[in-house]
Amino acid sequence: MKLLEANGIYGGYGGADILKGATVQVDQDEIVVIVGPNGAGKSTMMKAVFGLLHVRQGEVLYKGKPITNGKPEQMVRLGVAYVPQEKNVFPSLTVEENLEMGAFLIRGDIRPRKEKVYEVFPKLRERRKQQAGLMSGGERQMVAMGRALMIDPQLLMLDEPTAGLSPRLIDETFERIIRIRDLGIGVLMVEQNAKQALAIADRGYVLATGTNRYEDTGPNLLANREVAEMFLGG
Amino acid sequence: MDLLIDLIQLSVYGVVLGSVLALGAIGVSMIFGILRFAHFAHGDLMTIGAYVGLSFIMITDAPIWWALPAGMLGAALTALVVDQAVYKHIRRTQPVILLISSFGMALVLRSIVQIVWGPSVQSYPTGIQRPWWVWEIAIVPTHIWIILATIVIVTALHLFLTRTRIGKAMRAMSDNMDLALVTGIPAERVVMITWLIGGALAAGAGVLLGIDSRLTPTMGWNILLPVFAAAILGGIGRPYGAIAGGLVIGLAMEISTLFLEPSYKPAVAFVIMVAVLIVRPQGIFKGAL
Amino acid sequence: MELAGIAAYLVSFFTFVGIYAILALGLNMQWGFSGQFNIGVAGFFAVGAYTSAILTTPESPWHLGGYGMPFLVGIVGAVVASALLGLVIGWITARLRTDYLAIATIGIAETLRLIVANERWLTNGVRGMSGIERPYADFFAALGLSSAMGSLIVVCAFLVLVYFLVERARQSPWGRVQRAIRENEPAAEASGKNIGRFRLEAFVVGSAIMGLGGALYAHYFGFLSPEAFLPLYGTFLVWVMLIAGGSGNNKGALLGAVIIWAIWSGSEFLMSTALPEALSGHAGPLRVLLIGVLLQVILIKRPEGLLPETTPKTVPFGKRD
Numbered sequence: 070m071k072l073l074e075a076n077g078i079y080g081g082y083g084g085a086d087i088l089k090g091a092t093v094q095v096d097q098d099e100i101v102v103i104v105g106p107n108g109a110g111k112s113t114m115m116k117a118v119f120g121l122l123h124v125r126q127g128e129v130l131y132k133g134k135p136i137t138n139g140k141p142e143q144m145v146r147l148g149v150a151y152v153p154q155e156k157n158v159f160p161s162l163t164v165e166e167n168l169e170m171g172a173f174l175i176r177g178d179i180r181p182r183k184e185k186v187y188e189v190f191p192k193l194r195e196r197r198k199q200q201a202g203l204m205s206g207g208e209r210q211m212v213a214m215g216r217a218l219m220i221d222p223q224l225l226m227l228d229e230p231t232a233g234l235s236p237r238l239i240d241e242t243f244e245r246i247i248r249i250r251d252l253g254i255g256v257l258m259v260e261q262n263a264k265q266a267l268a269i270a271d272r273g274y275v276l277a278t279g280t281n282r283y284e285d286t287g288p289n290l291l292a293n294r295e296v297a298e299m300f301l302g303g
Numbered sequence: 304m305d306l307l308i309d310l311i312q313l314s315v316y317g318v319v320l321g322s323v324l325a326l327g328a329i330g331v332s333m334i335f336g337i338l339r340f341a342h343f344a345h346g347d348l349m350t351i352g353a354y355v356g357l358s359f360i361m362i363t364d365a366p367i368w369w370a371l372p373a374g375m376l377g378a379a380l381t382a383l384v385v386d387q388a389v390y391k392h393i394r395r396t397q398p399v400i401l402l403i404s405s406f407g408m409a410l411v412l413r414s415i416v417q418i419v420w421g422p423s424v425q426s427y428p429t430g431i432q433r434p435w436w437v438w439e440i441a442i443v444p445t446h447i448w449i450i451l452a453t454i455v456i457v458t459a460l461h462l463f464l465t466r467t468r469i470g471k472a473m474r475a476m477s478d479n480m481d482l483a484l485v486t487g488i489p490a491e492r493v494v495m496i497t498w499l500i501g502g503a504l505a506a507g508a509g510v511l512l513g514i515d516s517r518l519t520p521t522m523g524w525n526i527l528l529p530v531f532a533a534a535i536l537g538g539i540g541r542p543y544g545a546i547a548g549g550l551v552i553g554l555a556m557e558i559s560t561l562f563l564e565p566s567y568k569p570a571v572a573f574v575i576m577v578a579v580l581i582v583r584p585q586g587i588f589k590g591a592l
Numbered sequence: 593m594e595l596a597g598i599a600a601y602l603v604s605f606f607t608f609v610g611i612y613a614i615l616a617l618g619l620n621m622q623w624g625f626s627g628q629f630n631i632g633v634a635g636f637f638a639v640g641a642y643t644s645a646i647l648t649t650p651e652s653p654w655h656l657g658g659y660g661m662p663f664l665v666g667i668v669g670a671v672v673a674s675a676l677l678g679l680v681i682g683w684i685t686a687r688l689r690t691d692y693l694a695i696a697t698i699g700i701a702e703t704l705r706l707i708v709a710n711e712r713w714l715t716n717g718v719r720g721m722s723g724i725e726r727p728y729a730d731f732f733a734a735l736g737l738s739s740a741m742g743s744l745i746v747v748c749a750f751l752v753l754v755y756f757l758v759e760r761a762r763q764s765p766w767g768r769v770q771r772a773i774r775e776n777e778p779a780a781e782a783s784g785k786n787i788g789r790f791r792l793e794a795f796v797v798g799s800a801i802m803g804l805g806g807a808l809y810a811h812y813f814g815f816l817s818p819e820a821f822l823p824l825y826g827t828f829l830v831w832v833m834l835i836a837g838g839s840g841n842n843k844g845a846l847l848g849a850v851i852i853w854a855i856w857s858g859s860e861f862l863m864s865t866a867l868p869e870a871l872s873g874h875a876g877p878l879r880v881l882l883i884g885v886l887l888q889v890i891l892i893k894r895p896e897g898l899l900p901e902t903t904p905k906t907v908p909f910g911k912r913d
Contacts, residue, residue: 145487341691411884414877573699
C-alpha cells in the first residue's frame with residue numbers, strides 16, 4: 070500500500086481548474102519530486118493534497134484511506150506535515166517557540182522531538198532563543214522544516230525548499246532532505262532547481278498544464294532527452 | 304514653578320488614564336492581530352465589565368477591588384457569547400462586515416446596560432479619598448492602586464503570551480494565520496480564547512475607569528476613540544506597543560487641559576492619531592504580539 | 593387618530609424618510625460603489641445642517657449668524673462645506689486600509705460633535721439653535737399648502753435630483769471604475785487608473801450629499817442640537833438602512849430608508865402603547881436594541897440586503913450568489 074496517493078485530481082481557486090487530472094504517489098522511504106514549468110500547478114497540487122484548496126474531482130488516499138478535502142488539522146494528526154514556499158515561519162516567535170507550535174497537537178512531552186530536530190539542524194539549537202523573523206533565508210528554511218518535523222511525520226511535503234537560497238545552501242538543504250528520508254519519512258517536494266532535485270529523488274513527476282507528462286525514477290527523468298529539452302533547460 | 308507642579312500633577316493623572324487606555328488598547332490590538340478588524344464594541348465591553356463589577360460588590364458586599372475579577376469574568380463571557388452568537392457567523396466574509404457588525408453590537412451592548420442598570424450615573428463606593436501630598440503634588444490612593452492593578456494584569460498577560468502553549472499559539476496566529484492553520488493550530492479555539500482575554504482586559508479598563516470616575520452607559524463609547532488612538536500609535540496588532548501608546552495618549556490628553564477645555568480631551572487623542580496615520584500608517588512602536 | 597392627524601403623521605414620516613434616503617444615497621456613493629468605510633456620517637450631516645442654519649438665520653445673540661442668506665445659498669453652503677470636509681478627510685485617509693478610515697471618520701464625527709457642543713459662540717452649544725426657518729413656507733402657503741407639506745415637497749425634489757445623479761454615476765464608466773477598484777484594487781491599478789483620485793472623488797461627492805441631507809434636516813426640523821448628531825441617529829440608522837436595502841444598489845438605499853424608518857418610528861409607537869408600565873422607562877434602549885439585533889440578523893442571514901447589487905455590464909465578480 071502506498072503512503073500517499075492522489076489520483077486524477079481536478080481543482081483550482083474558484084475559477085477554472087488549474088489541476089486537470091494530476092496524479093502523484095509517494096511511498097515510505099522515498100523522495101518524490103514534482104517538477105515542471107511555471108504555472109503547471111505544482112504548488113497547487115501540494116495544496117490540494119493537504120486540503121488547502123477544494124478538490125473538485127479525484128481522490129486523495131493516505132495509507133489507503135480516503136482523505137480528500139480533509140482539513141489541514143486532520144492531515145497533521147495523521148502525520149502529514151507541510152512547509153509552504155514562503156512565509157513559512159512565525160517571525161515574532163523564537164526558534165524554539167516555532168518548533169513548539171509545530172507540535173501543538175501533540176500531547177505529552179515534546180522535548181525528545183525537539184532534540185531530534187536539533188540533531189538534524191544543529192544550528193537551530195544554537196539559535197533557539199532567537200526570533201525567527203530576524204534570521205537569514207537559509208536559517209528560516211531550517212526553522213520551517215524543523216517545525217514540520219516536530220509532529221514526527223510519516224510524510225513531509227515541501228514546497229520549493231530551496232527557493233532563494235545560495236548554491237551552497239541549496240546543496241546543504243538537499244543533503245538534509247536525504248537525511249530526513251533516511252529517518253524513514255516519505256518526502257514529497259516541488260522544486261524549481263529541477264536537475265539537482267531529480268538527482269536526489271527516488272522518483273519524479275513532470276507536471277505541465279495541470280496534468281502528468283512524465284513519471285519515472287529521478288535518474289531516468291534526468292536522462293530523458295525530451296524532458297531535458299522541454300523542462301530542464303537543455 | 305506652578306506650571307511645573309501642574310505639569311507633574313497632570314502627568315500623574317495621565318499615567319492613570321494611560322493605564323486604562325492601555326488595557327483597552329491591548330485587547331483591540333490582539334483582536335485586530337488575529338481577526339483583522341477594528342472592534343468597535345470594545346468600549347461597550349468596558350462598560351459591561353464596570354457595571355458587572357459594581358453589581359458584584361454591591362450584592363456580595365465584597366471589598367471594592369473584587370469588582371476587578373468579577374467584571375473581567377462578566378465581560379469575558381459577554382465577549383465570548385457575542386462572538387459565538389454573531390461574529391462567528393460572519394467571520395468567513397470580509398473583515399469589514401465584522402466591523403459593521405461590531406459597530407451595531409456596540410449599540411446593542413449599551414442598550415442592554417441601560418435596560419439592566421438604568422441610564423443614571425452610578426459610582427463605586429471608594430469612600431473619601433485623602434490624597435497624600437508629595438511636595439505639592441496630590442496623590443490619591445486609588446490612583447496608585449489603579450496603576451498597580453494595571454501592572455499586575457499586564458504582567459499576567461505577558462506571562463500568558465510567552466509561557467503558555469495557547470498564548471504562544473495566539474502570537475503565532477497573529478503572525479501568520481495561514482501558517483498557523485497548516486501547522487494544525489486549532490483556530491476556532493484560539494479565537495475563542497482571544498475573545499475571553501480581550502473581554503477581560505476591556506473589563507479591567509472599565510472597572511478601573513469606573514473606580515477613577517463614575518459609571519455611565521456611555522463611559523466605554525466615550526473612551527473608545529482614545530483607545531483606538533493608543534492601539535494605532537502602538538502599531539495596531541501589537542499589544543506591547545499598545546501599552547506605550549496608551550501612556551502617551553493618556554499623558555497627552557491630561558496635559559492638554561493646561562490650555563484646552565477638558566471636554567476636548569478625546570479630540571486631542573484623535574488629532575494625535577491622525578498625525579500618526581499621516582506620518583506612519585504602521586504605527587510608531589515596534590514589536591509584535 | 594383623526595384623518596388630519598394621520599395625514600400630518602405621514603407627511604412627517606416621509607419627510608424624514610426622504611432626508612434619511614439622501615444620507616443613505618450619499619453613503620452608498622462611498623461604501624456601496626467605492627468600498628470606503630465611513631462611520632462618521634453624523635459629522636457630515638452636522639456640518640451641512642449647521643452651515644445652512646448659520647448662513648440663513650437672522651441675527652441671534654446666542655450663536656454665530658445674522659447673514660440672512662436665501663435658502664438656496666444655505667443649501668449650496670452646506671454642500672460645499674461638507675464636500676470640503678470630505679476632501680480633507682479623504683485626502684488624509686486616501687491610501688489607508690478600511691479600518692483606519694472607519695476610525696478616522698468616527699473620530700472626526702465625534703470631534704465635530706464636541707465642537708458643536710462646546711463652542712457656544714458658534715452654535716449655542718448644547719442648548720441648540722432654534723428658529724431656523726422654512727424659507728420656502730411662503731411659496732407653498734401661496735399655493736395653499738402647509739409648510740410641512742412644503743418641506744416634504746422640497747425634500748422629495750432634492751431626493752429625486754440626488755437619486756438621478758447617483759444612479760447616473762453608477763451606470764457611467766466612472767461608476768464601473770469605482771466597482772473595479774472595490775473588487776480588485778491591484779488589477780484596477782495595473783490597468784492604469786489613478787485609484788486614489790477615484791476614491792477621493794466618490795468620498796467627496798458622498799460627503800456633499802450627506803451635507804445636503806443635513807441642510808434639509810435643519811430647515812425642516814427648525815432646531816439643531818448636538819443630540820441629533822449622536823452616532824446612533826446620524827450614522828447608525830443610515831448604515832442599517834443601506835445594508836438592509838442592499839449596499840451598492842440605489843433603489844436598495846431608498847427601500848432601506850423607508851423600511852428602517854418605519855420600524856424605527858413604528859417601534860416608538862409600539863413601545864408607548866404595548867410596553868408594560870415597569871418597562872416603559874426602557875423604551876429608548878429597547879428600540880436601539882431592536883435595530884441593533886436586526887442589523888446582526890441581516891448581516892448573518894442576508895448580507896447582500898433586500899435588493900442586492902446589480903452590476904451593469906462588464907464587471908467581473910460583482911454579483912453574489
